[in-house]
Structure formats: C-alpha cells, structure tokens
Amino acid sequence: MDGSIKTTEIMKSGAEALLRALKDQGVDVIFGYPGGAVLPIYDAIFQQNAIRHILVRHEQAAVHAAEGYARSTGKVGVVLVTSGPGATNAVTGLVDALMDSIPIVCLTGQVPTHLIGNDAFQEADTTGITRQATKHNYLVKRSEDLSRVVHEAFHVAKTGRPGPVLIDLPKDILINPAPYAEPNNLPHRSYRPRTTPDARKVAEAVALMKRAERPIVYSGGGVINAGPEAAKLLMEFVRLTGFPCTSTLMGLGAYPASDPQFLGMLGMHGTYEANMVMHGCDVMLNMGARFDDRVTGRLNAFSPGSKKIHVDIDPSSLNKSVMVDVGIVGDATETLRALIAAWNADTQTQDREALAKWWQQIDVWRSKNSLRFTQNRDPGSIIKPQYAIERLYKATRGQAKDTYVTTEVGQHQMWAAQHFKFDKPNRWMTSGGLGTMGYGLPAAMGVQVAHPDALVIDIAGEASILMNIQEMGTLAQYRLPVKIFILNNQYMGMVRQWQELLHGNRYSESYSEALPDFVKLAESFHAVGLRAEKIEDLDKVIAEMLAVDRPVIADICVDQKENVFPMIPSGAAHNEMLLGPEHKANAGGYNGGSVTDEGLVLV
Amino acid sequence: MVEQNLAFRSATISVLVENESGVLARVIGLFSGRGYNIDSLTVAPVERDRSKSRITIVTSGTEMVIEQIKAQLGRLVPVYRVQDLSKEGPHLARELALIKVVGIGDARQEALRLADAFRARVIDASTESFIFELTGATDKLDAFLDLMRPLGLAEVSRTGVAAIARGKATIE
Ligand SMILES: Cc1cc2nc3c(=O)[nH]c(=O)nc-3n(C[C@H](O)[C@H](O)[C@H](O)COP(=O)(O)OP(=O)(O)OC[C@H]3O[C@@H](n4cnc5c(N)ncnc54)[C@H](O)[C@@H]3O)c2cc1C
Numbered sequence: 001m002d003g004s005i006k007t008t009e010i011m012k013s014g015a016e017a018l019l020r021a022l023k024d025q026g027v028d029v030i031f032g033y034p035g036g037a038v039l040p041i042y043d044a045i046f047q048q049n050a051i052r053h054i055l056v057r058h059e060q061a062a063v064h065a066a067e068g069y070a071r072s073t074g075k076v077g078v079v080l081v082t083s084g085p086g087a088t089n090a091v092t093g094l095v096d097a098l099m100d101s102i103p104i105v106c107l108t109g110q111v112p113t114h115l116i117g118n119d120a121f122q123e124a125d126t127t128g129i130t131r132q133a134t135k136h137n138y139l140v141k142r143s144e145d146l147s148r149v150v151h152e153a154f155h156v157a158k159t160g161r162p163g164p165v166l167i168d169l170p171k172d173i174l175i176n177p178a179p180y181a182e183p184n185n186l187p188h189r190s191y192r193p194r195t196t197p198d199a200r201k202v203a204e205a206v207a208l209m210k211r212a213e214r215p216i217v218y219s220g221g222g223v224i225n226a227g228p229e230a231a232k233l234l235m236e237f238v239r240l241t242g243f244p245c246t247s248t249l250m251g252l253g254a255y256p257a258s259d260p261q262f263l264g265m266l267g268m269h270g271t272y273e274a275n276m277v278m279h280g281c282d283v284m285l286n287m288g289a290r291f292d293d294r295v296t297g298r299l300n301a302f303s304p305g306s307k308k309i310h311v312d313i314d315p316s317s318l319n320k321s322v323m324v325d326v327g328i329v330g331d332a333t334e335t336l337r338a339l340i341a342a343w344n345a346d347t348q349t350q351d352r353e354a355l356a357k358w359w360q361q362i363d364v365w366r367s368k369n370s371l372r373f374t375q376n377r378d379p380g381s382i383i384k385p386q387y388a389i390e391r392l393y394k395a396t397r398g399q400a401k402d403t404y405v406t407t408e409v410g411q412h413q414m415w416a417a418q419h420f421k422f423d424k425p426n427r428w429m430t431s432g433g434l435g436t437m438g439y440g441l442p443a444a445m446g447v448q449v450a451h452p453d454a455l456v457i458d459i460a461g462e463a464s465i466l467m468n469i470q471e472m473g474t475l476a477q478y479r480l481p482v483k484i485f486i487l488n489n490q491y492m493g494m495v496r497q498w499q500e501l502l503h504g505n506r507y508s509e510s511y512s513e514a515l516p517d518f519v520k521l522a523e524s525f526h527a528v529g530l531r532a533e534k535i536e537d538l539d540k541v542i543a544e545m546l547a548v549d550r551p552v553i554a555d556i557c558v559d560q561k562e563n564v565f566p567m568i569p570s571g572a573a574h575n576e577m578l579l580g581p582e583h584k585a586n587a588g589g590y591n592g593g594s595v596t597d598e599g600l601v602l603v
Numbered sequence: 604m605v606e607q608n609l610a611f612r613s614a615t616i617s618v619l620v621e622n623e624s625g626v627l628a629r630v631i632g633l634f635s636g637r638g639y640n641i642d643s644l645t646v647a648p649v650e651r652d653r654s655k656s657r658i659t660i661v662t663s664g665t666e667m668v669i670e671q672i673k674a675q676l677g678r679l680v681p682v683y684r685v686q687d688l689s690k691e692g693p694h695l696a697r698e699l700a701l702i703k704v705v706g707i708g709d710a711r712q713e714a715l716r717l718a719d720a721f722r723a724r725v726i727d728a729s730t731e732s733f734i735f736e737l738t739g740a741t742d743k744l745d746a747f748l749d750l751m752r753p754l755g756l757a758e759v760s761r762t763g764v765a766a767i768a769r770g771k772a773t774i775e
C-alpha cells in the first residue's frame with residue numbers, strides 16, 4: 001500500500017469515494033449511528049445499495065456488533081459514528097477489540113479541517129483519544145489521501161496481529177470532491193508483519209517436542225485469528241503427536257471440545273487436568289496464546305519445569321511475561337504446517353511409553369471431574385446455573401442450525417466456557433482481555449447479521465445485559481432472532497464471589513437491586529419474554545426459546561449462591577487450585593481463609 | 604524455566620519512523636502507557652525530502668523490558684526500523700548543551716578556564732555572564748554542569764542524545 005497509486009477517477013464527494021473504497025474492500029455491512037459530522041456519508045449510503053447499514057442504539061454497541069461480525073466471519077467489521085460523543089462512545093469497543101485482536105475499521109466524523117483545534121461543536125481530539133485504543137489511527141487532512149488511507153486501514157486491521165483501526169474524517173473532506181484510487185497490493189512502506197516462521201526455530205521446536213515425556217499444546221485466540229485452516233492443522237498436529245491439548249478462553253472451538261485429547265480450558269477457571277498438566281509438563285507448545293495473567297497465575301510458579309515453545313505473529317508477545325526457550329514469530333497456519341512437515345521429516349522417534357504414562361496421569365486428574373456440580377432434580381428445585389448451560393447445550397445439539405454463542409462478562413461467562421462445548425472455530429464470541437460487560441448482546445447482533453439463518457445465543461447475566469439493553473430495539477428493527485439467555489442470580493455474581501472469597505462476605509454494592517421484569521421488557525421491545533423459576537420449567541423454556549423465530553429473552557432464575565469452580569485465586573499457582581466451596585479455607589495462596597497480601601492487589 | 608536477568612541496563616535505541624503527525628505521540632504514549640523510562644528523547648527529520656524522522660531514545664530497564672520496548676516500538680505502523688545501539692556494536696552518542704553561567708570576579712575566571720579545558724565554546728558573553736556551548740557524551744556534559752554549579756550556573760538547555768553506529772553499516 002504505497003502513496004504512489006494511480007488516480008483512476010474523481011468522485012463527486014469524499015463520502016462517495018469512501019463508500020467506493022469500502023465496496024472495493026468487500027464490505028457488505030456497516031454498523032453505525034448518524035450525526036452532523038457524518039451526514040455526507042449517510043447521504044451517500046442512502047443513494048446506493050451495495051452496502052447495508054445497521055442502525056444501532058449506542059455507538060459502543062456498533063463496535064461490539066462489528067466485533068461479533070468479524071469474529072464469526074474472519075472478515076473486517078466496519079463501524080461508522082459521528083464526531084465528539086459518537087467517537088467517545090465507541091472507545092470502549094475499540095479497546096475491547098484491541099485487547100482481543102479483532103479486526104475493525106472504525107470511521108469517525110470530525111469537524112471540518114479549518115475548525116480542528118477550536119473547540120468546535122462536537123469536536124473531540126479523536127485521534128488523540130484513541131491512539132492507545134487502536135492498532136493504528138488516521139486523520140485524513142487531504143482529499144487525495146482518502147482512498148489510500150481507507151485501503152491501508154483495512155490492510156493494517158486484518159494483517160499481522162489483527163486489531164481496530166480508526167479513520168477520522170473531517171466534514172469538508174467528506175463533502176469536497178476526492179480522487180479515487182483502487183486498492184493496490186504493493187507492500188506498505190513501513191508496516192510489514194512477518195508470517196513465515198524461521199525454519200531453524202521450527203526444527204529446534206520439533207527436536208524438543210520429539211523428546212518430550214510430558215508434553216502439552218496450549219492453544220489460544222491466535223489460532224482463531226489465523227482462520228479455520230489453522231484449526232484443522234492444529235487438530236492434525238495434535239493427532240500426529242498424540243499430545244494433550246488445552247485452550248484459553250479466546251481459543252475455544254479451535255480444537256474440538258468433544259475430542260478425547262482435549263483437556264478443556266486452562267487458567268483461573270480452567271479444568272483441574274488442564275492446569276495440572278500445565279504445571280507438570282516438560283515441554284509446552286504455546287500456539288497463538290499470550291501467557292495472560294488469567295492463565296499463568298503466579299508467574300514465578302508457572303510451569304516451573306518445562307521447556308517452552310511460543311508461536312505468535314506479534315514479536316512483542318514473545319518473552320513479554322514468560323521467558324521462553326524457543327520463540328517463533330509466525331502465523332499459526334504457516335507455523336503449524338511447518339511444524340507438521342518438520343515433525344514428519346525428523347528421524348528421531350518419540351518416547352511413546354513416556355507419553356502413555358503421562359496420559360495415565362492425566363486420566364487420574366481428569367477423574368476428579370472438576371466441573372462437577374450438584375443439581376437437585378426434585379420438582380420445585382432451584383436451577384443451578386451450570387445445569388442451565390448444560391441443558392441449553394444439549395438442546396442446541398438436537399437442532400439443525402449452526403450455533404453461535406456470545407456472552408456478557410461474569411460468572412455466566414465462565415460457566416458458558418466450561419459447559420458449552422465448541423467443536424468449531426468462530427462459534428464463540430466473548431470479551432476476554434478487557435472483560436466488557438455489555439459486549440454480548442451487540443456482538444450477538446453482529447453475528448446474526450452475518451449469519452441470518454444461524455442460531456445465535458447471548459449467554460448473559462442480569463447485570464451485564466442492562467449495559468447495552470437498548471439494542472433490543474435494533475433486534476426488533478432488523479428482525480434479528482437473537483436469543484438472550486440470562487442466568488439471573490440477582491447479583492453481580494463474579495463480584496459477589498470475590499467478595500465472599502477475599503473480602504469476608506461483605507457484599508458491598510453487588511446486589512442487583514430493582515431489576516426490571518425481563519419478560520415485560522422483552523415484550524415492550526417486540527420480543528418474546530420467557531421465564532424459568534424452577535427446574536421443571538427449564539427444558540420447556542429452552543425448547544420454546546429455540547422454537548420461536550423472533551428475538552427472545554429467557555430469564556432463567558438460578559441459584560444466587562453458586563460460585564465458579566475450579567478457581568485459581570489471583571497470585572496463586574496452578575497446583576494451588578480451589579476445587580469447590582469445601583476447599584476455601586486451606587488452599588495455597590490463602591492463609592486462614594483470606595488471600596495473601598500479594599494476591600489481594602491483583603485483579 | 605528460563606531464568607530472567609534482573610540487572611538494569613541503559614539502552615540507546617534509534618528508531619527510524621515515517622515523518623507524519625502523531626508519530627512522536629505514539630512513541631511517547633507507548634512509553635508512558637506501559638510504564639517505561641525515558642531518560643532522553645530526540646527527534647528530527649533526516650531525509651532530504653523530510654519523509655523520515657529519526658528518534659533516539661535513551662532508556663533503562665531489565666534485559667526483558669528493553670527487549671519488550673524494542674518489540675513494542677517495532678509494532679507501531681509508521682516505524683521502519685528499531686536499532687539497539689547499545690547492543691548491536693560500538694556506537695557514538697553525543698549531546699549538545701547551552702549553559703548560562705552568571706557571575707563576576709574569580710568565579711567568572713574559573714568558569715572560563717574550565718570551559719576551555721572542556722572545549723566548551725563561548726557563544727555569548729556579557730560583563731556578568733557567559734553562554735557556553737558544549738557537545739559531548741552525556742556524562743561529559745553532566746561533569747561540566749557539576750563544575751559550573753558553584754560558579755554561577757543559571758540555566759541549561761540540552762538537546763538530548765543523538766547517536767549512531769560506528770563503521771559503515773547503517774540503520775536501513
Ligand atoms: C471474568 C474473566 C475470567 C477469565 N478467566 C479466564 C480463564 O480462566 N482462562 C483463560 O484462558 N482466560 C480467561 N479469561 C480471558 C483472559 O483474560 C484472556 O483474554 C485470555 O486468556 C487470552 O487468550 P489468549 O492467550 O488466547 O490470547 P488472545 O487475546 O486471543 O491473543 C491472541 C494471541 O495470538 C496472537 N496471534 C494473533 N493472530 C495470530 C496468528 N495469525 N498466528 C499466530 N498468532 C496470532 C496475538 O498476537 C496474541 O498474542 C477471563 C476473562 C474474564 C473476563
């Protein structure tokens with residue numbers, strides 16, 4: 001993407017040049033909200049049919065919708081908002097996309113160039129505010145830069161480590177005529193992410209893995225980012241080697257959850273077996289994960305005896321928090337392909353006997369059944385949240401549609417990760433890095449727009465859902481039959497859990513007081529409202545929810561006291577996991593029922 | 604487990620960037636946002652057509668932090684090249700200072716004598732003041748300023764460090 005593109009034609013307005021550029025980038029939908037500074041773009045949208053505009057009810061939701069769209073299709077999600085408040089409302093979404101490596105192009109209106117810096121009406125220093133909230137951002141000051149910048153923005157958003165890119169568009173640039181240049185495929189002047197792994201490093205990694213006695217593959221969101229081919233190759237590699245495989249929250253679905261070589265999610269709320277394997281392994285292959293603190297626990301106790309291989313497309317991910325023995329900069333698809341080839345070419349034989357012993361050990365850990373919970377089946381019994389997810393999962397398996405799940409943030413998110421099993425990539429959308437309450441409903445909206453015939457469910461908490469509840473209006477307007485499955489525990493459950501475990505049961509401000517009647521709320525937004533209060537209601541409500549072809553809010557009243565287990569408290573090591581309420585008092589990292597001081601300062 | 608080297612070191616890093624608005628803010632924002640130290644930072648266009656600028660940053664941290672700083676800089680879209688001069692071979696680093704010393708009598712004489720010894724140039728003089736121009740490595744400037752302090756040091760303006768690798772190899 002070079003400055004030296006040939007101008008092909010002069011467009012009547014910058015807005016038209018912009019839409020032409022979007023069309024040439026393959027954009028079919030924009031999530032947006034109008035305002036003074038972007039009226040020229042809305043006028044151009046009105047006069048064309050190639051690109052569909054989805055009118056959201058809040059700019060934050062536009063970004064999350066674009067994230068859902070992007071994560072479920074592998075394409076770039078596009079957002080359009082006005083200057084000032086439109087742009088500032090979008091900031092949370094941008095940071096969310098930045099943390100989770102989601103490709104987004106966000107177009108913001110700006111006051112005309114001659115007014116910039118004058119505190120003009122609805123002026124905000126958008127590029128200043130979003131500099132640290134985006135992978136890159138642009139302010140277009142000259143009409144002749146416009147189409148080049150748009151093409152470049154798409155290139156930057158989707159290549160290398162994907163992320164949000166913002167283009168600030170002053171109104172005069174949108175109104176004045178602008179030359180249009182088609183995308184070219186010249187390399188960017190300075191930005192050239194590396195995707196091909198170093199062959200020597202690949203050979204080193206294979207040599208380590210061939211000698212491994214207690215190996216693990218720790219896969220992450222990078223495998224999803226790399227695309228479905230990477231997921232296939234991951235499966236091939238794990239099969240070929242016989243290694244166990246675990247995944248981060250962001251990587252779920254890349255490796256089929258129903259496969260016996262899969263150990264479930266690892267980390268703070270991961271399975272016992274996944275975390276024990278991470279702690280005890282001798283060779284670890286990190287494929288597209290970033291050693292997040294939710295995964296490593298206390299760093300100086302993290303997998304102390306292992307040789308670590310780390311594959312990541314972003315050189316800054318290597319040795320950021322965990323020093324590794326073999327760091328490979330490369331795309332997951334290309335690197336997995338190279339690893340498979342090198343594994344087959346390497347003449348050294350594997351110690352299959354040691355591996356078999358390792359699997360025996362794993363089976364012992366597995367037999368703890370760390371995700372177990374007790375559901376009283378007597379009629380009138382209160383519903384356990386885990387059970388609700390389990391039943392939901394079972395019900396979705398029995399129907400023909402492809403199923404996509406988004407979540408809000410909190411306990412329900414963790415139970416969804418633990419009990420809803422994903423066998424394919426791009427089916428699971430959650431806010432992992434930023435942990436943004438209010439993500440799930442708009443994200444589900446974006447997924448449903450991309451996959452009109454699919455079943456799209458937002459697994460929600462009663463507190464989170466209120467953070468972008470206005471999007472019920474968008475669902476109604478576009479007849480998007482998203483299902484909102486609220487695990488209503490009447491608490492900010494995740495906050496309540498930490499208060500119970502770390503702050504002496506002082507439930508400060510975590511009770512969900514004065515909740516709306518979600519059934520009536522659904523109805524007022526032209527959706528269907530359902531409620532399950534007792535165990536005998538649950539399957540009926542789920543069946544009804546799946547049967548109707550309209551948006552639904554299912555208010556599932558669940559046990560208010562339930563906590564998410566297993567749990568590695570902040571500042572503890574993998575082998576100091578709490579398996580259930582009975583463990584509270586004497587687990588490692590805890591002393592006499594309260595967490596250590598070092599642990600307490602962590603989030 | 605790979606053991607971490609926890610010793611602090613100073614690093615002089617050259618960054619060749621696209622000369623566009625906001626690029627300095629990106630670099631500075633990266634340092635403040637991630638809590639890295641900036642001991643010195645200089646920037647100026649270096650191409651004839653002013654299309655590229657060179658930023659020289661002097662920073663300090665553990666080996667892991669310095670490697671991370673380099674990787675983070677390399678990630679910025681308008682960055683062409685990041686060079687760790689302290690690591691990639693011998694290099695030269697120079698700074699320029701303009702130093703105002705105010706005084707009369709013996710102190711004034713002594714200041715002038717020391718300036719001569721340090722090869723500082725007198726670029727302005729009045730009956731009660733001198734302005735010296737001094738170029739050199741940071742520690743030489745520091746040493747000179749220490750000497751001037753009791754002799755009427757009144758004001759200092761320093762450019763920060765400019766640095767370049769020795770020999771024929773270039774940053775590009
Ligand atoms: C309440 C709550 C609890 C949580 N608990 C857990 C938990 O128990 N366990 C857990 O795992 N997470 C948990 N998380 C999520 C956690 O915060 C992180 O978001 C998550 O662990 C990061 O996943 P990841 O390491 O796969 O990295 P991602 O954030 O998905 O990053 C992907 C990595 O892959 C790289 N990459 C991108 N594209 C490619 C490519 N093409 N090829 C190769 N590499 C690429 C990127 O550079 C990046 O380093 C929780 C979040 C919340 C909100």
Ligand SMILES: Cc1ncc(C[n+]2csc(CCOP(=O)(O)OP(=O)(O)O)c2C)c(N)n1
Pocket residue numbers: 408409410411412413435436437460461462463464465487489491492493494495
């Ligand atoms: C925007 C935002 N504000 C605050 C938080 C902190 N937080 C994390 S989980 C949580 C409670 C979520 O409650 P709910 O949606 O009911 O889910 P539950 O944990 O009960 O399943 C809060 C307040 C957050 N993650 N995001």
Ligand SMILES: [Mg+2]
Pocket residue numbers: 410461462463487488489490491492493
């Ligand atoms: Mg709740």
